[in-house]
Amino acid sequence: MASSAGGGLRSPAATAAPRVVMDSLIEVREGATRLQTMLLEESPTPSIAAAAAAAGATSEVRQTLDGMMSSLSSAMSALDTTGGGGGGQGQQGRRRKRGGAAAARSGPLRRSSNRRRSHSPFVNTVTASTLDDGNSWRKYGQKRIQESPNPRSYYRCTHRADQGCRATRQVQASDANPSSEFIISYFGQHTCRDPSTIPLVIPDDTAPPPPDCANLISFGGSTVVGGGASPSANTTTTVPTTMLSRFGYSSSLPTQTQAQAQLAAAVVGPPGTTMTASWATVGSAPAEYWPGGTTSDMACGPAGTASFPSSPSSLGFMTGSPFGNAGDDDLFLFGFDP
């Protein structure tokens, strides 16, 4: 708490975060991304077996790259805590009245454009029957939205304060099924690590699955809805997907889900749909990009909240809206070819 509420500022040095540093980081990361891509092209992996076969030498390189990516993301995230130049949300003068005390407007103190930065690069929209995606979220707001009768809840990563993780999500009860279905939009990437569950070394993505080693995605029949010409725009894909992710919570997963995980490792890519990303890519991608367990402390989800009751089942399907503006965070290569 020390940081968010009271006004504990981040280190002054961080506030000075020279843009040059950020630019350099971006450059480095782009380079690493390119290398990663080259690696993938070099070893097309239509099947897991092939992936495993091709593994040998390259896996180590991939690991290294992944590590680099991860570190870079963290570093950048730390620097870019407000989406540009400033340091963390160091707003010292925001005394607002509550109840009756007046004041309020005494010192408008226009905050440097800090709010509502254009949304973070990654946007995943998921329809789920539970709010529990394994990550720990902290609710910071709720609003009624024009279009929908259901309020929208805003969550950010619990580790935002201590680790600078900037992942956020928005949760809204589905119109069709308000009581049991939620539309969850994920923004940004998790840069947080839970020390209790995250191994120090990123496991080999090609190795035969220690259950806690990779992000696993299975596609059980997929329908690409909007496979238009434009690669970017409204590519609304509807992909019934079971998505599991991240190191180490097999323990927190139901056994059935584990079985699915194993299955996912065996079957990747539905007939008729070609994934441009290989299994290795998905498996080794920094798991922060996906909703998925970081921790076993299921602190997320307002279990007792009237607006969004929790429910036992797991993720439903995912309607992916491809990650928004590329450039900055396009290291995650993932898509479908019609």
Place this chain on the structure above:
DNA sequence: TTCATTTGACCCGG
């Protein structure tokens, strides 16, 4: 006490 949620105010972008 600490930490999470609630909720109205504030602020930005369209």
Place this chain on the structure above:
DNA sequence: CCGGGTCAAATGAA
């Protein structure tokens, strides 16, 4: 100006 996203004081729970 309006709608939506975020902040932070107040409040509640553990």
